[in-house]
Amino acid sequence: MYITVRYGDSKEEIFNPNCRAVALLRSIKDRCTFNEDDLELIGDIELSDENGNIKFLRDSPMRYANEILGHRESLVLLRVEARSDEPFVSYIPMLRDEEAITEDFLSRLSIREEPESRPDSRRVKSNTRRSPADRNANGRGKDRKGLKADNKSMSRSKSRQGVR
Numbered sequence: 660m661y662i663t664v665r666y667g668d669s670k671e672e673i674f675n676p677n678c679r680a681v682a683l684l685r686s687i688k689d690r691c692t693f694n695e696d697d698l699e700l701i702g703d704i705e706l707s708d709e710n711g712n713i714k715f716l717r718d719s720p721m722r723y724a725n726e727i728l729g730h731r732e733s734l735v736l737l738r739v740e741a742r743s744d745e746p747f748v749s750y751i752p753m754l755r756d757e758e759a760i761t762e763d764f765l766s767r768l769s770i771r772e773e774p775e776s777r778p779d780s781r782r783v784k785s786n787t788r789r790s791p792a793d794r795n796a797n798g799r800g801k802d803r804k805g806l807k808a809d810n811k812s813m814s815r816s817k818s819r820q821g822v823r
Contacts, residue, residue, distance in 0.1 A: 662728050664706065666691045666736035666753045676728045681720035691736055691753070703739035705750060708732065709759060711767030713750060735759065737768070 664672050664687055672690050676683055688704050706714045706728075714727055714734070728734070736753040750768040752760050 660725055660730045662731070663733045664691060664736050665733060665756070665759065667755065669754070669756050676724040678724060679720065680716040680722055680724045680727065683724040684716055684720075687736065701738055701753075703741070704753075705737045705739050706734040707737055707750070707752075707768065708734060709764075711735075711764035713737070713768065735764075 660675065660677060661673050662676050664674060666672070670691075672687070674683060674687060674690075678686075684704055684706075687706075688701065692701060703717060705717055708714070716724060716727060717739070719727070737750040738753055740749045740751060742748070752764070752768070754760060
């Protein structure tokens with residue numbers, strides 16, 4: 660699996676997205692800049708498809724990039740400009756190609772609000788089990804065979820019942 664990143668004067672680089680998004684963005688930034696001064700001037704980067712749909716890799720840095728990006732997808736490198744006085748960011752394409760960067764493309768990159776916090780993971784399931792009394796209180800007092808949940812506690816081992 661690979662992706663193609665377009666930047667500069669119609670230049671292209673191929674990358675392997677089978678890594679975390681933060682690692683992919685760092686690799687893209689290192690390989691798609693011209694000199695050391697550009698690294699400091701650019702700041703954050705992001706990717707969009709050829710229609711201007713932003714991929715938001717920065718929002719989930721620990722997620723694998725191949726879960727977000729498509730196989731053999733051609734992407735445009737974007738520079739992210741954050742405003743210190745406002746919670747908005749703007750995206751500037753780093754590709755200088757009049758055929759690819761159209762008015763429709765630029766309109767999709769319009770200024771967007773930056774989220775204040777970025778969750779690293781989705782919903783986390785609880786590791787605790789509910790007692791039969793809690794299940795009865797929620798209206799789930801019967802299991803699949805129609806028996807009361809209280810009977811199930813009688814069949815549990817002594818170590819599960821708390822007896823030592």
